[in-house]
Amino acid sequence: MAKKTHVETTLNGEALEFLVEPRQSLLEALRDVVHMTGTKEGCNDGNCGACSVLLDGVLVNSCCVLGVEAQGRSIETVEGLGTAEKLHPLQQAFLEETGMQCGICTPGFLMAAKALLQKNPNPTEEEARLWLAGNLCRCTGYDKLIRAVLKASQMMAKEAA
Numbered sequence: 001m002a003k004k005t006h007v008e009t010t011l012n013g014e015a016l017e018f019l020v021e022p023r024q025s026l027l028e029a030l031r032d033v034v035h036m037t038g039t040k041e042g043c044n045d046g047n048c049g050a051c052s053v054l055l056d057g058v059l060v061n062s063c064c065v066l067g068v069e070a071q072g073r074s075i076e077t078v079e080g081l082g083t084a085e086k087l088h089p090l091q092q093a094f095l096e097e098t099g100m101q102c103g104i105c106t107p108g109f110l111m112a113a114k115a116l117l118q119k120n121p122n123p124t125e126e127e128a129r130l131w132l133a134g135n136l137c138r139c140t141g142y143d144k145l146i147r148a149v150l151k152a153s154q155m156m157a158k159e160a161a
Contacts, residue, residue, distance in 0.1 A: 002021040002022060002023060003021075003022075004019040004020060004021055005019065005020055005021070005022055005067075005068050006018075006019055007019070007020055007029070007067060007068060007070055007071050008071060008072065009070040009071065009072065009073055009074070009075055010073070010074040010075065011034065011036070011075045011077070011080075012075070012076055012077060012079055012080030013080065016034065018033050018034055018067075019033070020033055020067035020068060021067075022066070022068055023066075024066070024067045025044075025062060025063050025064070025065065025066060025067060026053070026055075026060075026062040026063075026065040026066065026067050026069065026070055026075070027039060027041055027044070027051045027062040027063040027065075028067065029067030029070070030053070030062060030075075030077060033067070036077055036079055038077055038078040038079045038107050039051050039052075039053055039062055039077050039078065039107055039108075040103075040104050040105070040107055040108065041063065042104060042105070042108070042136070043063070044063045045063065045064075046061040046063060046064040047136070048105070048108070048135070048136045049061065049105070049108040049109070049112060049134045049135030049136060050104055050105050050107070050108040050135070050136075051063045051108060052107070052108035052109075052111040052112050052115075052134075052135065053075055053076060053077050053111055054074075054075070054076035054111060054114065054115055055069075055070070055073055055074070055075055056073050056074050057074070057076075057115075057118065058115070059111065059112055059115035061134075076111070076114075077107070077111070078106075078107035078110050078111060081110060081114065088110075088114075089152045089155040089156045089159065090110050090113050090114060090117070090148070090149070090152040091110065092152070092155065093148040093149070093151040093152035093155060094106065094109075094110065094145075094148045094152075096148070096151065097144050097145075097147045097148035097151055098140075098144055099140065099144045099145045099147070099148035100139075100140065101139035101140050102138075102139050105135060105136060105137045105138075105139075108135050109132065109135050109137070109145055112131065112132050112134065112135050113128075113131075113132065113148075113149045113152065115131075116128065116131040116132070116149065117149070117152065117153055117156060121153060121156065121157065122153055122157065123149070123150070123153060125146060125150060128146050128149045128150060129142070129146055132145065132146070132149070
């Protein structure tokens with residue numbers, strides 16, 4: 001067993017400390033150490049986007065980042081989007097537009113869409129498609145997902161007004 005490293009981070013707005021082996025990915029740390037299983041493992045080599053999280057506000061594939069790299073940084077996962085009582089507009093739009101089926105890719109799409117809407121609150125369909133190109137879905141096709149992102153953009157604009 002490798003020596004573990006102490007990591008202090010912020011996870012979904014809350015201070016968190018955990019121990020992780022230096023070889024463990026952030027994905028493994030989130031799922032196996034911290035027990036935040038919303039982030040999914042798809043390909044484990046950075047090609048599918050199922051494990052997408054925001055690290056200091058930047059979209060990353062958590063399977064390609066070491067857990068020790070979270071030291072002193074802020075992580076946002078799908079669990080931090082909304083609550084059962086009040087869904088985030090992205091979650092609500094995904095439900096309304098049936099932008100999910102099996103659920104493996106959904107957390108990654110939600111986090112990628114959040115990153116997009118933080119950068120560009122009013123994306124075009126083409127911009128949304130380009131931004132989400134790093135996330136793969138084998139069930140829904142992409143039209144429902146894109147409609148959900150564009151709908152969430154409109155919902156968020158109404159909330160802000």
